Amino acid sequence: MNPTIELLQRHRSIRKYKSIPLDSEQIIAILHxxxxxxxxxxxxxxxxxxxxxxxxxxxxxxxxxxxxxxxQCPLFLVWCADMYRLREACEMQGTEMVHGTMENFIxxxxxxxxxxxxxxxxxxxxxxxxxxxxxIRNNPREVTKLLQLPELVYPVFGMCVGYPDHTPEIKxxxxxxxxxxxxxxxxxGVRGEIExxxxxxxxxxxxxxxxxRDTVWSKEMxxxxxxxxxxxxxxxxxxxxxxxx
Amino acid sequence: MNPTIELLQRHRSIRKYKSIPLDSEQIIAILHxxxxxxxxxxxxxxxxxxxxxxxxxxxxxxxxxxxxxxxQCPLFLVWCADMYRLREACEMQGTEMVHGTMENFIxxxxxxxxxxxxxxxxxxxxxxxxxxxxxIRNNPREVTKLLQLPELVYPVFGMCVGYPDHTPEIKxxxxxxxxxxxxxxxxxGVRGEIExxxxxxxxxxxxxxxxxRDTVWSKEMxxxxxxxxxxxxxxxxxxxxxxxx
Numbered sequence: 001m002n003p004t005i006e007l008l009q010r011h012r013s014i015r016k017y018k019s020i021p022l023d024s025e026q027i028i029a030i031l032h033x034x035x036x037x038x039x040x041x042x043x044x045x046x047x048x049x050x051x052x053x054x055x056x057x058x059x060x061x062x063x064x065x066x067x068x069x070x071x072q073c074p075l076f077l078v079w080c081a082d083m084y085r086l087r088e089a090c091e092m093q094g095t096e097m098v099h100g101t102m103e104n105f106i107x108x109x110x111x112x113x114x115x116x117x118x119x120x121x122x123x124x125x126x127x128x129x130x131x132x133x134x135x136i137r138n139n140p141r142e143v144t145k146l147l148q149l150p151e152l153v154y155p156v157f158g159m160c161v162g163y164p165d166h167t168p169e170i171k172x173x174x175x176x177x178x179x180x181x182x183x184x185x186x187x188x189g190v191r192g193e194i195e196x197x198x199x200x201x202x203x204x205x206x207x208x209x210x211x212x213r214d215t216v217w218s219k220e221m222x223x224x225x226x227x228x229x230x231x232x233x234x235x236x237x238x239x240x241x242x243x244x245x
Numbered sequence: 246m247n248p249t250i251e252l253l254q255r256h257r258s259i260r261k262y263k264s265i266p267l268d269s270e271q272i273i274a275i276l277h278x279x280x281x282x283x284x285x286x287x288x289x290x291x292x293x294x295x296x297x298x299x300x301x302x303x304x305x306x307x308x309x310x311x312x313x314x315x316x317q318c319p320l321f322l323v324w325c326a327d328m329y330r331l332r333e334a335c336e337m338q339g340t341e342m343v344h345g346t347m348e349n350f351i352x353x354x355x356x357x358x359x360x361x362x363x364x365x366x367x368x369x370x371x372x373x374x375x376x377x378x379x380x381i382r383n384n385p386r387e388v389t390k391l392l393q394l395p396e397l398v399y400p401v402f403g404m405c406v407g408y409p410d411h412t413p414e415i416k417x418x419x420x421x422x423x424x425x426x427x428x429x430x431x432x433x434g435v436r437g438e439i440e441x442x443x444x445x446x447x448x449x450x451x452x453x454x455x456x457x458r459d460t461v462w463s464k465e466m467x468x469x470x471x472x473x474x475x476x477x478x479x480x481x482x483x484x485x486x487x488x489x490x
Contacts, residue, residue, distance in 0.1 A: 001274065004249045004370035008278040008363050029246060031425050033253040035418040037362060038377045041469060042462070044419050049426045056428055080430075085423065086466055088435050093467035102482065102489075103382065103475035109351060110401065113358035114377075117282060118253050121366055125249035132283045132359075137348065148429040156355065173280040174289050178330065180276050181294045183301055184393040185325075190333050217287070221331055222338035224286060230348035234489055237347065244347075244479055244489055 007125055012170050014129025017073045017162035026126055033122035034115040043086060046112035049078040049147045056146060063142050064135030064158060073160035078136060079116045081108035083152040100243030112156045123161050133158030140236045151241040169208060172200045194218055252370055257415050259374025262318045262407035271371055278367035279360040291357035292327040294392045295320060301391060308387050309380030309403060318405035323381060324361045326353035328397040345488030357401045368406050378403030385481045396486040414453060417445045439463055
């Protein structure tokens with residue numbers, strides 16, 4: 001096992017940050033690493049808004065569901081799927097961009113995630129911590145207005161970056177047989193793997209909360225998925241000019 | 246700059262592989278690293294099909310657009326967004342999963358991409374090469390049948406993994422000012438950045454093709470986006486049970 005693999009495997013999300021700013025070399029290393037991730041046909045269909053303004057971070061902390069670390073972290077990155085720049089490129093060539101398919105949406109969303117994960121690894125390799133903020137989709141219209149995102153851009157997730165001020169336990173994952181299949185997908189093994197993981201997570205929650213939280217993964221998932229989540233996303237994306245034909 | 250950041254920044258896609266199989270320790274390291282990537286609320290909404298069967302790789306090479314390296318590489322990973330397992334978890338708890346929103350689709354697609362990028366980095370850290378295969382979406386129905394993917398699972402992209410048998414140039418990226426914005430999105434600078442990048446890419450293409458390919462990035466993008474791409478994706482995803490309300 002080499003140091004990079006060790007780094008990848010000791011990831012934990014950091015939700016408490018020291019009040020130490022990042023220096024510009026660190027930020028450049030993070031962003032350049034992000035840019036070198038793979039991109040579908042080199043379309044590079046993403047942009048990043050680096051938010052350091054304290055008032056904006058404070059507002060974003062509220063908009064993402066009152067997550068204090070969004071305000072505390074020295075650098076808050078908003079990772080956006082971006083087809084605006086591609087439309088500009090097309091227009092510079094006198095071409096009208098056709099961008100109305102689900103395929104276009106998938107490519108932009110995946111490009112964004114690949115770049116962001118490279119940024120996360122780069123940050124962690126320098127002793128920094130990160131946490132992804134899906135809550136950026138709680139109030140995407142307000143985020144879009146605050147960050148002045150143009151049409152054909154949407155915030156996929158946020159990311160706090162900074163010096164960790166705690167060391168949480170590494171969260172156990174599903175057994176590898178639940179996630180990995182050889183040549184064909186094996187549905188027969190799935191429920192047994194969930195049962196195994198339920199017991200692992202029960203022990204994890206009990207220990208982490210000193211016996212207060214007695215639950216299992218499948219119950220957490222059932223509680224989460226018994227109602228629709230962020231139902232505003234489709235309409236918001238259409239307002240931003242995305243189509244899904 | 247530490248070794249991990251150097252690794253991230255020297256990524257190139259590998260499209261020629263030596264005929265050396267991977268050992269099981271390598272595969273375990275890649276897959277475990279993938280699992281340790283962040284996941285939205287720990288839903289882990291992805292699965293990976295590791296294809297090593299030669300006949301299947303041959304068929305996938307055709308289905309992805311006659312990409313020979315899909316057949317040549319010792320390990321072909323098909324990264325799938327997966328809500329099937331979550332539905333199983335809900336059913337084990339007697340809950341009917343509500344999964345019909347764009348939000349659910351984004352979460353599953355992003356979870357898949359984050360895990361895959363960790364796998365890519367782990368592989369590269371061991372001296373292996375990778376290339377993402379968006380062509381897996383050329384014929385998603387046939388891929389789904391071949392890999393026996395159940396409902397609520399879709400192949401987002403493939404990934405070749407193996408020992409590199411060439412060392413392509415690192416592809417230049419857009420200038421950082423095109424991609425990164427400070428506090429708010431700056432639309433004013435975008436076209437100038439595209440013009441700069443066009444010149445960088447022109448030189449890159451000319452040198453790589455010994456003068457044969459004289460083009461710029463914006464023209465490549467205009468040629469790509471003047472027609473809809475993979476228009477079958479929406480209908481395919483709906484056949485797999487995904488909804489986008």
